[in-house]
Amino acid sequence: MKLTRAFRLVVGLLCLAPLANCAVNPVTGQQNFVTMSESDEVRTGKQADADVRKEYGVYDNPALQRYVNEVGQRLAQKSHRANLEYHFTVVDSPEINAFALPGGYIYITRGIMAYLNTEAELAAVLGHEIGHVTARHGVRQQSASMAANIGIVLGSILVPELRSQGAQDLLNQFGGALISGYGRDHELEADRLGAEYLARAGYNPQAMVKVIGILKNQELFDAQVAREEGREPRRYHGLFATHPDNDTRLREVVGEADRLALPGADNRQAAYLAQLNGLIFGDSPNQGIVRGNRFLHGELGFALDFPAGWKIRNQPDKVAAFSPANDAAIELQMAGPARATPADFLRRTFRLDSGNELDTAPINGLPAAVISGTRQGKPIKVGTIYLKEKTFVLAATAKSPAVYNRYREPISAAIASFHALQDAERKLAKPTLIHIRPAKKGETFASLASQTPLGKNADGYLRLMNHAYPTGEPQPGQSLKTIE
Numbered sequence: 052m053k054l055t056r057a058f059r060l061v062v063g064l065l066c067l068a069p070l071a072n073c074a075v076n077p078v079t080g081q082q083n084f085v086t087m088s089e090s091d092e093v094r095t096g097k098q099a100d101a102d103v104r105k106e107y108g109v110y111d112n113p114a115l116q117r118y119v120n121e122v123g124q125r126l127a128q129k130s131h132r133a134n135l136e137y138h139f140t141v142v143d144s145p146e147i148n149a150f151a152l153p154g155g156y157i158y159i160t161r162g163i164m165a166y167l168n169t170e171a172e173l174a175a176v177l178g179h180e181i182g183h184v185t186a187r188h189g190v191r192q193q194s195a196s197m198a199a200n201i202g203i204v205l206g207s208i209l210v211p212e213l214r215s216q217g218a219q220d221l222l223n224q225f226g227g228a229l230i231s232g233y234g235r236d237h238e239l240e241a242d243r244l245g246a247e248y249l250a251r252a253g254y255n256p257q258a259m260v261k262v263i264g265i266l267k268n269q270e271l272f273d274a275q276v277a278r279e280e281g282r283e284p285r286r287y288h289g290l291f292a293t294h295p296d297n298d299t300r301l302r303e304v305v306g307e308a309d310r311l312a313l314p315g316a317d318n319r320q321a322a323y324l325a326q327l328n329g330l331i332f333g334d335s336p337n338q339g340i341v342r343g344n345r346f347l348h349g350e351l352g353f354a355l356d357f358p359a360g361w362k363i364r365n366q367p368d369k370v371a372a373f374s375p376a377n378d379a380a381i382e383l384q385m386a387g388p389a390r391a392t393p394a395d396f397l398r399r400t401f402r403l404d405s406g407n408e409l410d411t412a413p414i415n416g417l418p419a420a421v422i423s424g425t426r427q428g429k430p431i432k433v434g435t436i437y438l439k440e441k442t443f444v445l446a447a448t449a450k451s452p453a454v455y456n457r458y459r460e461p462i463s464a465a466i467a468s469f470h471a472l473q474d475a476e477r478k479l480a481k482p483t484l485i486h487i488r489p490a491k492k493g494e495t496f497a498s499l500a501s502q503t504p505l506g507k508n509a510d511g512y513l514r515l516m517n518h519a520y521p522t523g524e525p526q527p528g529q530s531l532k533t534i535e
């Protein structure tokens with residue numbers, strides 16, 4: 052969760068564009084049914100870029116941004132649309148993802164960078180995204196969804212009124228593509244183009260296959276952790292996630308690029324790892340940090356305790372906690388500047404079917420109001436707290452009144468635990484960092500895991516980061532990523 056304010060993207064402009072232009076596809080040379088000229092495409096990308104930057108946040112490390120941009124520009128110059136102005140940005144997200152907007156705006160999360168080990172692998176991720184831009188997948192996708200007038204609704208189930216407008220606009224405009232990719236054919240085309248750009252830029256195109264193997268292992272591991280935690284496994288970007296790493300078609304399309312590869316291609320491991328040293332791993336302080344059941348936010352200056360044993364998910368626009376059986380949930384979101392009183396806010400924002408009695412007692416000295424009742428047949432309890440002129444909303448619900456009754460106490464306690472961050476808590480709100488150093492003799496991932504704050508699956512994370520999943524061990528002297 053990070054500090055966001057409501058903002059709007061002018062989506063309406065797009066609808067004024069002529070609806071059925073055919074444009075020549077830069078990659079295939081064939082005519083595509085698209086609604087957008089190149090200048091419209093660039094303008095669309097630029098407008099959405101502002102939203103992506105606000106929504107995800109740009110990772111605050113100018114040297115790393117410069118490095119990623121340099122690698123990206125080298126590839127882009129070898130692409131089918133070298134004339135476009137490309138922008139490469141590392142976004143401040145622990146999620147494992149990369150995505151492209153139309154017009155040459157490309158993003159990679161710091162989360163995925165932690166799992167890559169060479170510059171060639173970074174180039175593979177960027178090359179794949181450049182492939183989406185050069186083949187105009189975003190534009191084609193958008194045209195298809197506009198033609199069918201599909202509105203994709205994702206995100207907050209509990210308090211849709213508060214869903215960040217920026218996130219909503221991005222979802223409306225680009226649909227699932229940012230989250231789940233563009234479908235098998237487009238993903239394979241992006242892999243093929245990416246491998247070609249890798250080869251032309253002096254990297255070994257097989258890095259594309261390697262990256263897909265890394266993401267595949269990541270997916271296997273997350274499925275196992277998700278089972279233990281009783282949550283849904285994460286879905287990564289498109290076929291990057293669903294390719295088997297021995298996929299025949301993938302090997303074919305990447306193999307085509309092998310004949311373009313320059314002799315003596317260097318994967319530039321040392322250069323990449325030097326950039327990664329000190330990278331934040333997991334939550335960052337301006338997104339809030341989870342320690343056990345406590346959620347602490349240094350920048351916004353608050354902390355609260357979710358019920359013991361609940362699973363906490365920290366997302367860009369909210370923090371959600373789920374009961375062990377996933378039959379109850381609490382969400383925390385922000386809702387703009389604090390105006391009038393918390394009770395006014397609740398009356399204005401939430402229409403309950405029954406209940407509605409308001410408790411306006413302060414919570415830990417902060418102005419607050421709590422309402423409980425039912426909405427759409429489900430029990431709901433909503434607390435609003437004002438802190439430093441900001442509105443925080445905690446909403447809890449359960450599958451049924453019987454389930455809600457079981458959790459009534461812990462839900463009330465969670466809402467009542469919201470407080471301004473104490474000085475002693477500030478040091479807990481510090482992030483964990485990646486350190487690169489040579490492996491020592493006798494070190495194992497189990498011994499390294501015990502020195503991290505990553506919890507019971509720490510050895511799995513370390514193995515994935517060091518390309519040693521599922522059973523490898525450090526070799527003395529190798530460059531090792533550790534978490535401290």
Ligand SMILES: [Zn+2]
Pocket residue numbers: 179183232233238241288289290291
């Ligand atoms: Zn893709």
